[in-house]
Amino acid sequence: MKRKMLxxxxxxxxxxxxxxxxxxxxxxxxxxxxxxxxxxxxxxxxDQYEYALQIDWGNITVLGGTVLRHEVTSIEFEGTLDNAxxxxxxxxxxxxxxxxxxxxxxxxxxxxxxIAGDGGIRLPENCTMxxxxxxxxxxxxxxxxxxxxxxxxxxVMFGYCSNLTEVDLSYLDMSNVTDMGGMFFNCRCLExxxxxxxxxxxxxxxxxxxxxxxxxxxxxxxxxxxxxxMRADAAADGSxxxxxxxxxxxxxxxxxxxxxxxxxxxxxxxxxxxxxQDGTVLAWVKEGEDGLYDLCIAGNGGVNLPENxxxxxxxxxxxxxxxxxxxxxxxxxxxxxxxxxxxxxLARIGAGLINTASVTDMSDMFSSCLSLGWLDMTMxxxxxxxxxx
Numbered sequence: 001m002k003r004k005m006l007x008x009x010x011x012x013x014x015x016x017x018x019x020x021x022x023x024x025x026x027x028x029x030x031x032x033x034x035x036x037x038x039x040x041x042x043x044x045x046x047d048q049y050e051y052a053l054q055i056d057w058g059n060i061t062v063l064g065g066t067v068l069r070h071e072v073t074s075i076e077f078e079g080t081l082d083n084a085x086x087x088x089x090x091x092x093x094x095x096x097x098x099x100x101x102x103x104x105x106x107x108x109x110x111x112x113x114x115i116a117g118d119g120g121i122r123l124p125e126n127c128t129m130x131x132x133x134x135x136x137x138x139x140x141x142x143x144x145x146x147x148x149x150x151x152x153x154x155x156v157m158f159g160y161c162s163n164l165t166e167v168d169l170s171y172l173d174m175s176n177v178t179d180m181g182g183m184f185f186n187c188r189c190l191e192x193x194x195x196x197x198x199x200x201x202x203x204x205x206x207x208x209x210x211x212x213x214x215x216x217x218x219x220x221x222x223x224x225x226x227x228x229x230m231r232a233d234a235a236a237d238g239s240x241x242x243x244x245x246x247x248x249x250x251x252x253x254x255x256x257x258x259x260x261x262x263x264x265x266x267x268x269x270x271x272x273x274x275x276x277q278d279g280t281v282l283a284w285v286k287e288g289e290d291g292l293y294d295l296c297i298a299g300n301g302g303v304n305l306p307e308n309x310x311x312x313x314x315x316x317x318x319x320x321x322x323x324x325x326x327x328x329x330x331x332x333x334x335x336x337x338x339x340x341x342x343x344x345x346l347a348r349i350g351a352g353l354i355n356t357a358s359v360t361d362m363s364d365m366f367s368s369c370l371s372l373g374w375l376d377m378t379m380x381x382x383x384x385x386x387x388x389x
Contacts, residue, residue, distance in 0.1 A: 033147035036120040037098035040064075040091050043128040060133050062113060063091045067103055069133045071111055078116035079145030091115065093124055110136065120145040125152050132159040140167050148172040152179070159185040166192035169199075178202050186211045227302040227329055228280030231273050233312055238337050240315040244295060245273045245283050252317045254285070255292030261302045261327035273297065275306055292318055302327035309333045310361075314341040320371075322349045331358065338364045340372075347371045 042063050060069045084100045092099035098118040103111035115121065123130070123146060131140060140158075154177050158164065164187050173196075174180075180203045184190055190212045201208060233245050244251055263270075263282060270284035281303055285293040297303060305312065305328060313322060322340075336356070340346065341364050349372070356362070366372060 033120055033122055033149060036122045036147060037096070037117050038093040038122045038150065039099050039115065039117070039124055040093045041124045041126050041128075042130050043126060062103075063089070063101055063115075065089055065101070067111055067113070070135050071109060072103070072113045072134050073106070073110045073136050073138060074112045075131065075134070075137060075140045076112060076114050077121060077142050077146050078114060079120045079143070081116050081118055083114070084116055088116075092117075117145070120147060122147045122149065123151050125150050127151050127157045128153050128155045129159065130157050131161060132156050133161075134164075135160055135162045137161050138163050138165060140164065142168065142171060144171050146172065148174050149176065151177055153177070154180045154183050156182045156185050158183060158187060161187050161190075163189050165189050166194070168194040170194045170196045172196075174199065180208050182210055183208045184210075184212050188212065190214075227304045228278075228299045229275040229304040229306055229332065230281045230297065230299070231275045231277075232306040232308040232310070234308065234310040234314075238310040238335075240311040240338070240341070242315070244285075245271075245297075247271060247283075249285060249293065251315050253293055254295045254316050254319050255288040255290060257295045257297070257313065257316065257319055257322045259303055259324050259328050260296065260298045261325070262300065263298050266296075266298060274299075290318075295319075299327075302329055304329045304331070305333050307332050308335045309339050310335050310337040311341060312339050313343065314338050316343050316346070318345050319343055320345050320347050322346065324350065330356065334358050335361045336365050337361045338367065340365060340369055341367045343369050343372075345371050347373055 040063065061067065062069055062072060081098075081100055085102050088100040088102040090097045090099070091101045099115065099121055100117075101113065101115045103113055105111055127148075131137070140161075151174065154174070157180075158167065159182055161184075167190075180201055183203075184193070187209075188211060190209075191214060231245065233241060235241055240251070242251060243249060244254060266282055267284040267286060270282040272279050272281070273283040274281035281297065281299045283295065283297045285295050288294040309330070313319075322343075333356070336359050339362075340349070346369050
């Protein structure tokens with residue numbers, strides 16, 4: 001099934017950069033997931049593969065069902081069978097009903113595919129073409145309930161997912177994989193792939209990302225812990241303070257909030273908002289639209305949010321965008337109570353991997369964010385959260 005290189009390896013490799021993203025990764029090991037049921041394979045023969053290419057995946061079905069792969073726009077994994085409807089199909093390798101799949105009909109000829117396992121799901125040994133040809137899928141969410149400990153073959157696993165923009169593999173242990181040839185072949189819109197620090201490719205990067213112009217590999221690790229820490233900004237009871245980070249600027253005067261990993265373009269009015277008060281995190285404002293200010297927050301490399309993030313961005317009534325720009329680390333945070341509360345006009349938050357592994361309180365986190373229509377964040381782990389009201 002492997003194809004000859006369509007571009008020189010050196011050219012493709014130059015398009016693939018390895019960056020570091022804040023966060024911590026704790027992959028489930030084989031012992032912890034040994035009891036999880038195994039998903040069935042969904043690959044096909046060489047002849048079937050050639051036929052699929054000829055018809056542009058026109059009638060290739062999902063896991064032996066009737067829904068076609070090109071009709072699916074999103075794939076969602078779940079670690080419980082509680083949400084499975086009566087018409088859910090058995091897609092377990094053992095045929096024992098412990099892995100089920102079903103779809104949510106979006107009423108436009110498109111579906112969300114759900115795959116759920118009893119406790120979690122182990123991917124099969126052969127994952128060749130498992131998600132191949134889902135050409136209208138824009139997201140695949142493993143939700144920390146998928147194990148790759150059995151997998152040896154990931155050949156063309158995500159091939160021809162031509163609308164997939166990013167995928168998070170950071171929780172998958174791929175140490176047993178021996179074939180990743182063309183793993184993301186022809187994923188032309190792919191921009192971000194998140195992997196764990198110990199990720200070792202079995203094939204060349206150029207082969208894995210054939211025909212994937214502009215793909216970046218983000219290593220999710222703990223390096224963000226070395227970034228400077230921003231100060232907290234809440235009253236003793238967790239409620240929002242009226243002004244911005246100890247300044248005299250009202251929160252209601254801010255139209256957007258933007259983080260950056262350097263001090264480029266820092267204005268003369270910048271002030272120290274670091275927890276240590278050592279100038280390692282600065283904030284400044286510049287004139288924006290509609291008589292409002294754009295708030296910039298910067299640290300050298302990136303910014304660690306404080307342990308107490310209560311009301312950190314709350315009551316910014318007129319802020320329409322909060323952009324983390326992949327340079328914000330939340331591994332220290334334990335309290336996110338009301339973090340974005342009462343941001344009435346906030347329409348978009350992104351982009352970032354928000355590590356919530358240590359967070360215990362997320363109550364009212366997005367309360368009264370009535371305009372919020374785009375949340376471009378990955379909540380990495382909410383297992384310790386006791387309050388999400």
